[in-house]
Amino acid sequence: MPEARVIPLRRRGVEDAAPLRPATPALVRQPHGPAPNLREFLRHRLTGDYPVDEFGFDPEFTDTVLLPPMRAIFEKWFRVTVTGSLPAGTGAMVVANHSGTVPWDAAMTAVAVHDVHPEHRHLRMLGADLLFKVPVLADIARRSGQTLACRADAVRLLRSGEVVGVWPEGFKGIGKPFRDRYRLQRFGRGGFVATALRAEVPIIPCSIVGAEEIHPKIGELRPLARLLGLPYFPVTPLFPLLGPLGAIPLPTKWTIHFGEPVRTDLAGPGADQDQALVLDIADRVRDTIQTTLDRAVAARPGIF
Template sequence: MTPDPPQLPAPPEHRAYLPAVEPERQITDWGRSERVEGALDKTLYEFLYHYWFRVSVEGIEHVPAAGGALLVSNHAGALPPDAAMIAKAIKTEHPRPRPLHLTVEHFFKGYPGLSMLVQKLGGVPAHPANVHRLLDDEEQLVLVFPEGRKGTEKLYKDRYRLRRFGRGGFVESAMRARAPIVPVAVVGAEEAMPVFGQIRPLQKLTGLIYFPITPTFPWLGLLGGVAYLPAKFSIRFLEPIPTDQWGDAPWDDKGLVQTVAEEVRACIQEELYDMLANRKSVWLG
């Protein structure tokens, strides 16, 4: 067998085109990139948070400064910016900022470019084993949207009416990790990119999970805030619900799991109604 020829150094005139060494770059086991996340944070997120959505935050002290915790929020809009704004609120307002991991649907795997970006920004495939590892083993903050795609498909006429929170899988994950559940209520996302209808034929043609009719072209939201209407965002973090108060294996009681899930849903729904009742303007708050 002929040995491979030795790798010769690049000619001097080509060295300028070689990728630079980046000793400061950090990528976690989940594929999260501080470099990519930091670049997006300093540009797009900073603009959206402070100048476009003018986010106001209440109850940030309810987000634990250490240990695992599961944040549970409402979710809506054609291309919802709520996850990014919740993460930015923790980074900006919390006395001890912490990274936030977001569980995402397996739908993203079908779009290599988008799936790679979501992963670099802290997205983790929605699976109980992943949530448990983040909460229990790594003691991280995890954000889940139990409404799932039902929330993002919701029409404007049904705004701020929460869909069913699945089968309570998020409660079971929090119970197994003995991690508190922090309910989060978000107002503004449903007006930032409202959905007035769904085009089912185009949904099947494109393979997207939905193809909404919205005043702005939703995928431009990845490139700049101008794709969103400038609705004022209000984020309210509610008092944590401990999950270590129901014995040794409360997750085996499916009735209890479903009851707690419904209580979390009702808590967020009540806060949304209160926030809406006190909001004077969609655009000014």
């Protein structure tokens, strides 16, 4: 069986404390290039002539197999509008609200980052343990650039110039009841801020509107969740009543907004050990996301 080439992570010319390079203009999505060549993809699979990095990320697999269907859902089902911008020439940490019962928001944010970023970076998401315990799904997650939430690995990715995605609310956010929609849950103790401070990369507050309504959670079956080892087993108006059909997300209209970068590279050495600073930045990021959500929800003409 041919083996893929392993490519090491490298810094991409990031200069400490340098001004952020101009970002993609707001409201403008960049062209994502021609469709991947399926014949070349299959040839590379057979010969093993394709690169993966130390984390198992397979960019050719992601671009050829995963991104096209995800982009179709992005454009045709959720009809996502992207506003704001992402900085070029540096690693960055995208910090977003989490919702929707099923994490479609993470997948759609990955498409938005790739298509909006000036250098078409892939979003390297930090996932929970549960994700990497599920057969097949764990392998797909690795191949698409996700990795277990670990500070040391996150710092390596950020310092190499990657865009890392974090959802600090975790299961508390994605599994909250529908009555609590668009109310951010706790951000923990600010571990994502300490990671960004250590890597000296900007934090990008990301606000996602539309995901809250795709699977309105009105209850949960806790005994079944414990039996299956899940954080929750949701009950929605359509699931499990309609079986697999009830798992199809509602076609709500989404907006993903990338806010102004929060600089961390000027805080000085050892700043990641200053818990007061860490919590202050975490609160600022959370407040920014919540304020943006409130304004966007109030301004939208409707859910669909």
